[in-house]
Amino acid sequence: MGSSENDIHQPLLQSYPPSLSPQPSDTKHESDGQLEAILSNGELPFLQRLQQATRIELKLLFHLAAPAVIVYMINYVMSMSTQIFSGHLGNLELAAASLGNTGIQVFAYGLMLGMGSAVETLCGQAYGARKYEMLGIYLQRSTILLTLTGILLSFIYIFSKPILILLGESPEIASAAAVFVYGLIPQIFAYSLNFPIQKFLQAQSIVAPSAYISTATLVIHLLLSWVAVYKIGLGLLGASLMLSFSWWIIVVAQFIYILKSEKCKYTWEGFNIQAFSGLPSFFKLSAASAVMLCLETWYFQILVLLAGLLENPELALDSLSICMTVSGWVFMISVGLNAAASVRVSNELGAGNPKSASFSVLVVTIISFIISVIAAILVLALRDVISYAFTEGEAVAAAVSDLCPLLALTLTLNGIQPVLSGVAVGCGWQAFVAYVNVGCYYVVGIPLGALLGFYFNLGAKGIWSGMIGGTVIQTFILMWVTFRTDWNKEVEEAMKRLNRWENKKEALLK
Structure with missing residues (x-):
């Protein structure tokens, strides 16, 4: 590498005056450097190091993952409840809302969330390095780019x-469906603010306020949707407008929190003209x-x-x-752990803690895998009755029971793959x-699924089996790359990005 570990750490840890550190209540900074010190302490027996480090890491992960799971669950429920309200208007309205949600809205959601x-x-890396003023600039840059993207997406709507x-x-x-989609146009621009704000807060390990805001908004959303759809009689347009309005409530409430909270005192310093610089590289x-x-979101849509x-x-x-609905609910847990893994790794890399970053990856992957295996076992145990929660048809129950082994395997893979994506x-x-996803999903998974499903007449099982094959290959590639990662080198790369920003250059990846 050419640089010792201490050489790497020093410029990062001294990059911001200690007097400007966040409030002591901040969980991340309560243990700042403590985990790395324990992992680096060769005088402690291995098992004692492991025990102490695991206790610290589990506390940090739970602090991040639990509220994140709640936020993603509530977002899922808000969209689903809008679909239910629409469905009670009639079969045509249900079909229209389903098509608008899965065909148009999911596309925009995935694109905007991905860009965010x-x-x-x-x-995450800037916060770990204590270069707090950078977070507000990144938030504004992302909002500008996502708003421009939202303008282009609105033409599709x-x-x-x-x-x-x-x-x-x-x-x-x-x-x-078009009537329903028209009401979702304001939601696009709520996305353009919400996702950068959400990631801005997550990078600082501030996740609980978003969970409280989302929970309160869900209650308001259900009430307003009931009034708009049934009492005022706005129908499909009213249902989608209330969904958009609810997302704007979340955006406004989170931004007010940023302005008022002491925890964001040094990461948000107001609007800055520098947000307009470096946009091409940020893009x-x-x-x-x-x-x-x-590519991941569309993969299973293609399955359907x-x-x-x-x-x-x-x-x-x-x-x-x-099966996809059951998978979707369990997947929300993996998404929460994905967010936690991303924050932990980026924070530790920015702080110059390679051992902590590596250990965090190990712990979050094991925890996620254990949870997913438990979910898979429950699915297999309930395979003959699980469909009756959705429908009373015996033919569907038999078909679902036949697919449950594949569902269990998918849940198990989803315990590893999303977390590694977060890393x-x-x-x-x-x-x-992105390149790995193209190869595994679209060169291997979909063609193999089509071959098994249609040519070998294996039907839905064949299609799903082939696509699982693509996911297995992708998971093993990510595991191999993560296992072979030189974390000291990743720390150096993080330092280079942050230093480029301080030199008023484009502080982004090459």
């Missing part, structure tokens, strides 16, 4: 009817982040689309949708993971 993860990499008709949907459903990292996440082409599409779609975000490997 660039803030996760940069803010505006012309959703002809787009859906072009994709083969009936004019009646396309017209109703490069944001685009890589978006591609990485979107392929199932619709089978000989008995209704049974295949019903059984797959139930990739923490390190700034988004571009590399």
Whole structure:
């Protein structure tokens, strides 16, 4: 490497005056350097080091992951509740809301969330290095880019009817879905502010306020949706407008928290003209982040689309949708751990703590894997009855039971893969993971699934099995790369990015 560990640490840890450190209540800085000191202490017996380090790491992970899981769960429930309100208006409205949510809104959500993860990499590393003023600049840069992206996305929403008709949907459903989608246009711009704000707060280990805000907003959302849809009679448009309004409540409440909270005193110093500099390079990292996440999001949407082409599409779609719903709920836990892994790794790299970063990866992966295995065992134990929570059809119950081994395997993989993706975000490997996703998902997974499903007549099981094959390859590649990572080198890379920013150059990945 050419630099000793101490040489790496010093410029990072001295980059900001100690007097400007966050409040003592900040969990991250309560243990700042303590974990690295324990892991580096060769005088302590190995088991004692392991015990002490595990206790500290589990406390930090729980502090981050638990509120993050709540936030993602509530976001999931808000969209689902809007779909339920729409469904009670009639079958056409249910189809329109489902199409608007899965066909249009999920695309925008994945794209904007992916672009927002660039803030996760940069803010996390800057916060670990105590270069707090950088976080506000990154937040503003990301908001500018996501707002510009939102303007482009709004044209897809505006012309959703002809787009859906072009994709083969009936004019009646396309017209109703377009009405629903029009009400989601304000939501796009809520995304452009929410995701950078969310990552800005997560990088500082401030997650609980977002959970409280989201929980309160869900209650308001359910009440307003009921009034708008049923009492005022605004129908589909009212349902989607209330969803957009609820997202804006979250945005405004989180921004007020940033302005008023002592914890953000040094990370938010007001609006800054520097936010408009370095946008092309920031866009490069944001685009890589978006591609990485979107390729994963679309992968399982393609599974559902392929199932619709089978000989008995209704049974295949019903059984797959139930399995995907169960997977979606469990996946929220992995997403929360993904966020925790990203924050922990980026913070420790920025602070110049390679051993802590490596240990954090190990602990969060083991915890996530254990949780996912427990979920997989429960699914297998309840395989014959799990579908009755959704429908009373015996044929669907049998089909779901037949798919449950694949669901259990998917849940197990989801205990590892999302966490490793979070590690990739923490390190700034988004571009590399995007290439891996293209190869594993779209060169291997989908063609193999189509071959097994259609050519070998294995139906939904064949399609899903092939796509799991792509996920297995991707997971092993990420595990291998993570295992072989030189964490001292990652610390150096983090330091270079931060120093480029301080020199008023573009503080981003090459």
